[in-house]
Amino acid sequence: MQHGTGFKVQTYFTGVRMLLIKDIHTLYTGGAEPEELHNVHLLLNGPTIVGIYRDDDLPDETVESIIDGSRLLVLPGFINMHHHFTQILTRNLVGAQNAGLFDWLVYHYPIWAKITSESIEAATMTAAAELLLSGCTTSVDHCYLFPRDQNELLDHEIKAAQSMGIRMVLCRGSMSLSQKDGGLPPDQVTQDIDRILAHSAQVIDQYHSAEPGSMLQIVIAPCSPFSVSRELMIESKRLARDRGVLCHTHLAETRDEEEYCLEHYGCRPLDYLEQVGWLDERTFLVHMIWINEQEIGRLATAGTGLVHCPSSNMRLGSGICPVVSYLQAGLPVGIAVDGSASNDASNMINELRQTMLLQRVKNGPTAIGARTVIDMSTTHSARILHRPDLGHLHASAAADVIGINLDRLPLAGGLSDPVAAIIFGLIERVDLTIVAGRILVNQGQLVQHDLTELIARHNQAARDLLQ
Numbered sequence: 001m002q003h004g005t006g007f008k009v010q011t012y013f014t015g016v017r018m019l020l021i022k023d024i025h026t027l028y029t030g031g032a033e034p035e036e037l038h039n040v041h042l043l044l045n046g047p048t049i050v051g052i053y054r055d056d057d058l059p060d061e062t063v064e065s066i067i068d069g070s071r072l073l074v075l076p077g078f079i080n081m082h083h084h085f086t087q088i089l090t091r092n093l094v095g096a097q098n099a100g101l102f103d104w105l106v107y108h109y110p111i112w113a114k115i116t117s118e119s120i121e122a123a124t125m126t127a128a129a130e131l132l133l134s135g136c137t138t139s140v141d142h143c144y145l146f147p148r149d150q151n152e153l154l155d156h157e158i159k160a161a162q163s164m165g166i167r168m169v170l171c172r173g174s175m176s177l178s179q180k181d182g183g184l185p186p187d188q189v190t191q192d193i194d195r196i197l198a199h200s201a202q203v204i205d206q207y208h209s210a211e212p213g214s215m216l217q218i219v220i221a222p223c224s225p226f227s228v229s230r231e232l233m234i235e236s237k238r239l240a241r242d243r244g245v246l247c248h249t250h251l252a253e254t255r256d257e258e259e260y261c262l263e264h265y266g267c268r269p270l271d272y273l274e275q276v277g278w279l280d281e282r283t284f285l286v287h288m289i290w291i292n293e294q295e296i297g298r299l300a301t302a303g304t305g306l307v308h309c310p311s312s313n314m315r316l317g318s319g320i321c322p323v324v325s326y327l328q329a330g331l332p333v334g335i336a337v338d339g340s341a342s343n344d345a346s347n348m349i350n351e352l353r354q355t356m357l358l359q360r361v362k363n364g365p366t367a368i369g370a371r372t373v374i375d376m377s378t379t380h381s382a383r384i385l386h387r388p389d390l391g392h393l394h395a396s397a398a399a400d401v402i403g404i405n406l407d408r409l410p411l412a413g414g415l416s417d418p419v420a421a422i423i424f425g426l427i428e429r430v431d432l433t434i435v436a437g438r439i440l441v442n443q444g445q446l447v448q449h450d451l452t453e454l455i456a457r458h459n460q461a462a463r464d465l466l467q
């Protein structure tokens, strides 16, 4: 604990944790009209932000901890909008290094079919560690594999995520269309529609919290057009509507998927989505690469949320998402690392950088700037998730804050614009990550967990899966 001038420092924790980040070098507020402030203080009260203050208007509060912000760039925590935590167990497998999506999936399905409660716990902790260390404070995870009807895998994932302290939006995924029914996955990783819907309803009732500051929300997320029946898409949306939760799925990721939809449904992927009643502002869609101008207009009218995964799209050779066109149409676009068998990193800040660079490959150097990708990962993502409490640092927002020490090698010489420097430079780790007022990363290290132990446990789980 550091003692700051003019503050009573409380040493006995009474249940209300007042934390002050003092004398912040640069603070980027996020939100609809982001500001960049210098030499300000950010006061947190437990899980909530109290406000941003100058020296002369700082309230006389009892502060438990003070963090010196004089060399920090402080931002709202990034929101990772799509992941498959369990894929970290199958990172960089030799047999799938050079495969496109369909071959890549067919290679992995039998391996993923062996996932256990231990492997999902280990993978969740590894994913959360990597995300927290790279500035992510909220993560969406799309868990769609329940081999041998192991619905309890989701309970184990939640337990592991809670132990790491990361804020979660957990997508109860599903696959119901196996190879014998014309789908891509084998029988061993699909489930019966009634069991899927019953378990989806159960996890919403058990875990979903709609309150501001919620640490866990549930989303209904059938996997993709080639692994889910039309009936399950329709019934999933109905369930989500009844329970007041969002829907999520993969769409328009590859040319192969487009051909699949034309062959099996007689229409393009977005037409199919509209037919099953999904095209609205309570749906968010990941990838969305093979979409034409007319379809972008329909998405804009519907207000559907979009998620971009640049590293995964490049790694699998899927194509380049028309992010700039989506933004010009007024659509919110979030950023995600995607699963770690197709990235293969869960490094959030690197994904922001990749987003900026990839759009410039397609659209030129003025297409997209550093602040746009920061806004996509904060403000846009919070809008997609219908979470006004996330993605900004104004009073009464959730206390999800990250800090980057500006005295580091990749930023040397680049501080004429500190906010942009963290995107143009290659930052591997942030120095400070606070989620709901709890310091989870300090000085670039996990506070509550031993990384060496996490990695050893994870590697053992990965070896068990490949046996």
Ligand SMILES: [Zn+2]
Pocket: 082, 083, 084, 142, 250, 286, 338, 339
């Ligand atoms: Zn995915």
